[in-house]
Amino acid sequence: MVRKAQIVLSENLQGGKGTLEMHRILQPEELNGHGRLYSMVKMPPHSSIGVHKHIGETEPYYILSGHGTFIDNDGSRIPVGPDDVCLIECGQSHGFENDSDEELTMMALIYNE
Amino acid sequence: MVRKAQIVLSENLQGGKGTLEMHRILQPEELNGHGRLYSMVKMPPHSSIGVHKHIGETEPYYILSGHGTFIDNDGSRIPVGPDDVCLIECGQSHGFENDSDEELTMMALIYNE
Numbered sequence: 001m002v003r004k005a006q007i008v009l010s011e012n013l014q015g016g017k018g019t020l021e022m023h024r025i026l027q028p029e030e031l032n033g034h035g036r037l038y039s040m041v042k043m044p045p046h047s048s049i050g051v052h053k054h055i056g057e058t059e060p061y062y063i064l065s066g067h068g069t070f071i072d073n074d075g076s077r078i079p080v081g082p083d084d085v086c087l088i089e090c091g092q093s094h095g096f097e098n099d100s101d102e103e104l105t106m107m108a109l110i111y112n113e
Numbered sequence: 114m115v116r117k118a119q120i121v122l123s124e125n126l127q128g129g130k131g132t133l134e135m136h137r138i139l140q141p142e143e144l145n146g147h148g149r150l151y152s153m154v155k156m157p158p159h160s161s162i163g164v165h166k167h168i169g170e171t172e173p174y175y176i177l178s179g180h181g182t183f184i185d186n187d188g189s190r191i192p193v194g195p196d197d198v199c200l201i202e203c204g205q206s207h208g209f210e211n212d213s214d215e216e217l218t219m220m221a222l223i224y225n226e
Binding site: 001002003004005023025026031032034035038040058060062064070072078080083084085086087088107109111112113 | 114115116117118136138139144145147148151153171173175177183185191193196197198199200201220222224225226
């Protein structure tokens with residue numbers, strides 16, 4: 001079966017800036033209890049995802065296009081670009097900034113410990 | 114922590130044609146037992162993934178760029194393009210063809226029933 005991803009606008013995600021376009025590939029229940037989010041995320045220039053914690057789960061980001069800054073659990077700011085994988089351990093925190101003048105796209109997957 | 118995806122070449126995947134470039138975002142053990150593959154897949158023109166069955170698991174494809182043909186469990190051939198989600202149920206079969214003259218990129222996630 002083929003369908004389009006469901007596009008959902010997300011404003012000020014986790015206290016971040018701007019409006020992100022979330023392309024929901026799977027609905028939470030379709031992950032069969034293994035996780036709760038699988039989306040492609042479009043971040044306009046100068047938008048961000050605020051720092052937030054993942055208790056009992058983790059969320060790798062995978063950069064598809066564009067450049068931005070990953071905020072790691074220890075607060076360090078790491079410049080990232082295409083094909084970079086941004087990892088945290090379960091229970092840790094992260095955030096993300098598109099501090100560039102171009103759109104950034106990434107994959108986000110939230111799955112359980 | 115930030116790292117590059119691990120690029121692995123895959124020839125004649127599931128009996129398909131050509132050489133695919135798999136960008137492994139997570140190693141199997143990093144999926145914490147919930148699944149076994151999370152990759153971005155680059156398919157050159159006229160390459161394919163042969164029809165294969167997923168017992169006890171499923172594998173949605175999500176098209177990032179390019180155009181191709183999804184082969185569904187019932188053998189039907191469905192033209193797909195960017196933002197299309199190709200779903201099968203656990204235990205079903207699927208395949209994929211990039212029958213175009215352009216590269217196609219997609220996300221592949223294999224997770225358990």
